[in-house]
Amino acid sequence: MSIDKNDTSYDTLYSAFKERIEQLSKLPKMREDASIEQVIEENGFSRRDFMKWAGAVTAMLSLPATFTPLVADAIKVADRLPIVWLHMAECTGCSESLLRSANPSIDSLIFDYISLEYHETLMAAAGWQAEQNLEGAIEKYKGRYILMVEGGVPLGNAGSFLTIGGHGKKGKDIAADAAASAAAIFAIGTCSSFGGVQAAVPNPTGAVPLSKVTSKPVINVPGCPPSEKNIVGTLLHYLLYGTLPALDAYNRPKWAYRLRIHDQCERRAHFDAGEFVEQFGDEGAKDGYCLYKVGCKGPYTFNNCSKNKFNQGTSWPVQAGFGCMGCSEPDFWDTMGTVGEPLKDRLYQTVFSGAGADATADKIGVTLLAATAVGVAAHAAISAIKPPKE
């Protein structure tokens, strides 16, 4: 049964998911050593923890709670989808956000469990063997594997950056060839989605988003790094639906990126009341006031960080008291102004405005952001008539 996007009834969706999980479960198991339940249990999580996690992911994907057992079942067949993970120009923070933790979360364990057929940070192979592994995985799982790419693709200097392997293949060609035979393509992190830090002015390596080296659809999962939940959730969504998710104007899954940081922020009441941190360490900071005046870019940024958080769900930038830097927006290094200072009424413009934008309600164009800027400026003005908290 394929999922009819016009039939939104949950009964139909439930049956379609069930059928898809059954189909996937018939594919060869790629991990013979252990089931995901075993892996989770061995790492100190109970079945109750696992179901609680599945319930949270179900809600995150905007599905009703009755779908929780299905989400849990989907995880059990997650090893049936082979994954090729490439590193382009980046800091490996995206992989690190999932993998390098003393106490792995359920998301990290799942990431570890899925069939990573090729991942340069994790695999033992090097040189010729690594190159062969990649070519072998692409050939063996042609049209079936999911391609996840971390990092921008440098096109400068005739694309000679990231030339690796025995055949001296260029990074841009490795990415383009892997994309050509993939069933689905996910750009993991802001670098892969939008170019990221290396694409910041003056962009010495000519770094571009992954979508510039393939004509196939690319789902962007930005954030520098993205949360582990948004990475695993994107995979799960594909597992369940078998199709690409609804996307916003920048090809980000709407289930994760449709709302602004500012609209889901625990400090929002202080913003509305005109109560701002005036400088780091002041009394307002101690009382958890709004961070807008010390540079929070939450009003211009679309992401679900306050819900998912980082470091095993312990905190996120605003909770930590620094504010949002806009890391899931295109070209945030260049367009979000000075760190620690507000954008005020400056218009937020990106090279993507118009080019990649569609005409949906989530058009993150100048109009919306200009309106936001006015709203922000008006609220910030309230604090001018309220004495700052000493």
Ligand code: FSX
């Ligand atoms: Fe780093 Fe990933 Fe930032 Fe980029 O993350 S955390 S520079 S988004 O590609 O490794």
Ligand code: SF4
């Ligand atoms: Fe939260 Fe930042 Fe918005 Fe203030 S400006 S309410 S800290 S997102």
Ligand code: F3S
């Ligand atoms: Fe990035 Fe802002 Fe979230 S800086 S991690 S989008 S709070």
